[in-house]
Amino acid sequence: MTDRSDDELMRRSGAGDRGAFADLVARHAKRAAGLAARVAGNPSEAEDIVQEAFLRTWQKAPSWAAQGEAEGGAAFTTWFTRIVVNLAIDRARRPKPEPIEIAEEIADGKASAFERAAAGEIGARIAEAVKALPERQRAALALCHYDGMSNIEAAKALGISVGALESLLVRARKTLRTALADLAAA
């Protein structure tokens, strides 16, 4: 993989360099998939979200430098994270089709078998508690706790102030502390 910076790869992508774009995708696809899965609350949607995010990245690459300057020189990671988070929040808010009884049983059975086998009962329960948070609280937690972003970067990616981010995080963790109190005590 190249040692060029993201910004350099993005500038080259903007000039139509497909090799530079492929390096950018290789560098960020895995992280983007994890973030999309957590924020959307549905791993099966993560693939579509990541595909859409990279498609937009390629399409907007020619004007990215100018846009970045207009936004105070936002780094590629922050800019791209915002795209992923916004797409994932949109997906999470989208009304789900009314499940019919049989379809619901099949879907639940699949998710349950996959998730519980992979993560175990407790891991699945914690993931469900995170999924039950409001979208923006979930996004803030995904960025700061699971993704390791700094508070300043995460606030920029969400398009909010650091104070607002902190408030989202406090509420998210308070809810989870209550919901998972028995696990913490165990």
Next chain:
Amino acid sequence: MTIERLRTILSAYGANPARWPASERAKAEALIARSAEARDALVEARALDATLDRAITPVPYIDPVALAAAASASPQEKRKGGAARRLWWLEWSPLAGLVAAGIVGLVIGLSGLTGHKGNAHASEATVSLFSQEVEPW
């Protein structure tokens, strides 16, 4: 750093100092070093962190090569701003010229109506032009 502020930091970011606001990290660590109450708060936050770390969200594998090829097969948007933005006025120049000519004509016409009687012939011609009534000289 007050104990209240430290509690807020722990409530928001958890027990790992690497996640705390960089500008407050040193003061928070100093408070923890000298306060038992602060250390208790840290232990509580650490317990919730450990619980959250047990959550495993299945993440689909995405083939980056195929993804990059598919995305870059679509056309890119044209660059915004730059030269195109600087030359926007050129697109409007014919219309601007027409408007300017109209204003000049109107001024000349009005000055002819209210001003020099000695030049009445020319004034009439100008006014006639605007009212679309062509009269013989």
